[in-house]
Amino acid sequence: MQAIVFDSPGALTSDTLLRDVPRPVALAGQVLIRVHRAGLNFADLMMRKGVYPHPKGYPLVAGLELSGVVEVCGEGVTGFAPGDRVAGFSENAGGFAAFCAVPQERLIRLPDAMSFDAGAAFYIQSLTAWHLLHTVSKTKAGDSLLIHAIGGGVGLQLTQLAKMAGAVVIGTVGTPGKEARALAFGADRVVNRTSEDFVSVCNEMTDGIGVDKIIDSTGATILDQSFDCVRRLGHIVSYGEAEGKPLPNLWERLVQKSLTFTRLHIGHLDNRSDAWRQGVDAVVGAIMAGKLEVPIAGSYGLEEAEAMFAALESRQTAGKLVLRIAD
Structure with a gap:
């Protein structure tokens, strides 16, 4: 079967990506999926x-x-049978292929x-x-959030x-032009970090108290600056380190x-x-009710995988990049 393969970490050229590999086998507790579409995430680039x-x-x-059958x-x-339509998360990767074996507990019926x-x-x-908003933290009406x-x-x-939970949403972007999409999706204020100080904006919008919660995927210096605009007893929730790991002063910043x-x-x-x-x-229900939009920013065939990765790395996309594997 055809698949997108990383031979080794680091410098990879386009001719190392698309390969023929053996079809996986569904082991005990696993389901073999005929993959129709696969979603690209920053984790794949990492x-x-x-x-x-x-x-x-x-x-x-x-x-x-x-996603597939x-x-x-x-x-x-x-709970699953051949022919069922499903979405899945494969912790050990393997989704950019014609078939992928996934533990049954990581599947959702579509x-x-x-x-x-x-x-x-x-x-x-x-x-x-x-889960950033409602499991590892709690979000309620009136809360102020900074989302990087x-x-x-x-x-x-x-x-x-x-916004569905009633929060005030302040956001930052590092690429000019991305402000518009976030505002269209309901953000109250969006700061372009290249031209404006997000710390000053957050403190101004909260009367100097600071935001209740920061949700960060950048790490490094952006995360470090963020401690200056969160209130006492506030909460920092991290889910990525696009700029780099948190700086060594993390403990000092927290205390x-x-x-x-x-x-x-x-x-x-x-x-x-x-x-x-x-x-x-909650998520599937909101999508089906038209309350939660999942924007698709681009669709690529297997032979276009290199272009798909380049598009993500450019940071110009606002939405999901999807790999087409079967119709």
């Missing part, structure tokens, strides 16, 4: 570069997120009315956003879900205002828990 914080071995069939159920699988494109676009970004990288895929999901700091990786959530099921019901 794996390609070898800087992902949850290391994988190489060569690696890429792809964490997918159940082909075979492994021993002990219950409503008949939901397209495979949407199915490959919501799992990681929408559910990460939900608000124009990206998770940022746009965070914006919509936070200055008695802050709490949380780091979330969606793969660490218990897919059998009530919190997980609540998130799935």
Whole structure:
């Protein structure tokens, strides 16, 4: 079968990406999916570069997120049958391929009315956003939030879900032009970090008190600056380090205002828990009701994978990039 393969971390050229590899087998508790669409995430780019914080071995069939149809159920699988339409998260990657074996607990049944494109676009970004807001932290009406990288895929999901909860949303972008999309999705104020001081804006909008919560995917210096605009007893929630790991002064920053700091990786959530099921019901329900938009910023064939990665790395996209594998 054809698949997108990372031979080794670091410098990769386009001719190393598309390969023929053996078709996987559904082991006990796994479901073999005939993949129709796969979603690209910043984590995939980090794996390609070898800087992902949850290391994988190489060569690696890429792809964490997918949608498709159940082909075979492994021993002990219950609740799924061949022909079922599903979305899935593959912690060990493998989704950028014609077939992918996924543990049954990491699958979500797709409503008949939901397209495979949407199915490959919501799992990681929408559910990460939900759990950032409602599981590892709590978000209620009147809360003030600062969301970094608000124009990206998770940022746009965070914006919509936070506004549904009644929060005031302030966001930052590092690429001029991304402000418009976040504002259109409901953000109250968006700051371009290249031309405006987000700390001053946050303090002005909160009468000098600081925001209640910061949701960050940047790390490094942007995260460090953010401590100057969060209130005492506030909460910092991290889900990525696009600029780099938190600076070594993290402890000193936290104790200055008695802050709490949380780091979330969606793969660490218990897919059998009530919190997980609540998130799935809320997100899928909101998508189907037209209340939560999952924007698709681009669609690429397997032979266009290099262009897809380049588009993500350019930071010019506002929404999900999807890989077309089967119709």
